[in-house]
Amino acid sequence: MNSKYRVVSIFARAALLAGAWAAGAAIAADAPAAAPTATAAAAAPAAARPAAATPSAATPAAATPAASGPAASDANAPPADFKTLDQEVQGLKKDVIDLNKDLFVLEEELLFPANTQVALYVSMDVGTFFALDSVTVKIDNKEVKNYLYTAREADALLKGGVQQIYLGNLKVGKHELVAFFTGKGPVERDYKRGATISFDKGVGAKYLELKITDRVAKHQPEFTIKDWE
Numbered sequence: 243m244n245s246k247y248r249v250v251s252i253f254a255r256a257a258l259l260a261g262a263w264a265a266g267a268a269i270a271a272d273a274p275a276a277a278p279t280a281t282a283a284a285a286a287p288a289a290a291r292p293a294a295a296t297p298s299a300a301t302p303a304a305a306t307p308a309a310s311g312p313a314a315s316d317a318n319a320p321p322a323d324f325k326t327l328d329q330e331v332q333g334l335k336k337d338v339i340d341l342n343k344d345l346f347v348l349e350e351e352l353l354f355p356a357n358t359q360v361a362l363y364v365s366m367d368v369g370t371f372f373a374l375d376s377v378t379v380k381i382d383n384k385e386v387k388n389y390l391y392t393a394r395e396a397d398a399l400l401k402g403g404v405q406q407i408y409l410g411n412l413k414v415g416k417h418e419l420v421a422f423f424t425g426k427g428p429v430e431r432d433y434k435r436g437a438t439i440s441f442d443k444g445v446g447a448k449y450l451e452l453k454i455t456d457r458v459a460k461h462q463p464e465f466t467i468k469d470w471e
Contacts, residue, residue: 359447362387362408362419366399366454372433372463374399374454375425379408382417386410407452412443421452423465439467 364377374396379387387408391399399405420438427433441448449470457464 356447357445358411358413360408360410360412360443360450361406361447362450362452364399364405364407364452364454365403366396368400368454368456368463371428371456371461372423372454373426374423377407377424377452378422379452380420380422381410381412383420404451412448414443414445416440416442419450419467421465421467423452423454423463427463428461433463435463435465437465437467439469441469 360381362379366374374391376388376390378385378389389407395405418438418440420436422434422436424432424434437452439450441450451468451470453466453468455464455466
């Protein structure tokens with residue numbers, strides 16, 4: 243769907259949700275006020291005939307069992323209007339969550355359109371010769387990302403996870419990417435290595451992958467950059 247029409251659709255949904263929230267709030271505000279009005283209306287005829295109320299005072303025991311019957315349980319049950327309102331509120335909450343997802347996707351499309359988008363990912367297939375601490379990325383000799391990993395994030399990469407470390411915009415043409423990897427190498431020594439790649443940015447989106455693997459023959463980690471054309 244065109245981004246322009248998606249914007250219109252999302253804001254239209256937001257307006258409808260705002261109106262529904264306002265209507266729900268009005269119903270919630272009016273519902274408690276209705277009960278006192280009905281009570282006052284019922285009390286008025288009773289006050290108008292005090293003579294008829296005098297004989298009923300002689301039989302209080304007969305009135306007591308009636309209060310404990312089914313009518314009492316019905317009186318304690320929540321009104322149907324409140325149940326309907328609660329269902330509407332839950333539905334509105336779900337709509338708000340869906341709307342937030344749509345706005346996030348739309349924001350990404352507007353900030354990083356496909357014709358200028360470049361995305362960079364990190365993956366690892368190691369376990370013996372390198373433990374990752376940080377990655378620094380430069381594009382055209384300008385630092386665009388410096389990411390420090392927690393132990394949990396590094397462990398997720400070791401288990402096969404793939405991380406999107408950078409998302410940005412580049413004009414069409416030739417570019418150079420340099421990545422520096424810092425961590426613990428063989429024998430727990432501080433280890434820093436780099437990898438570089440020159441690539442052409444076309445009209446469509448560009449995807450690059452920073453790969454860290456074990457080079458068993460040399461007992462060293464290997465760092466490469468793959469261009470997903």
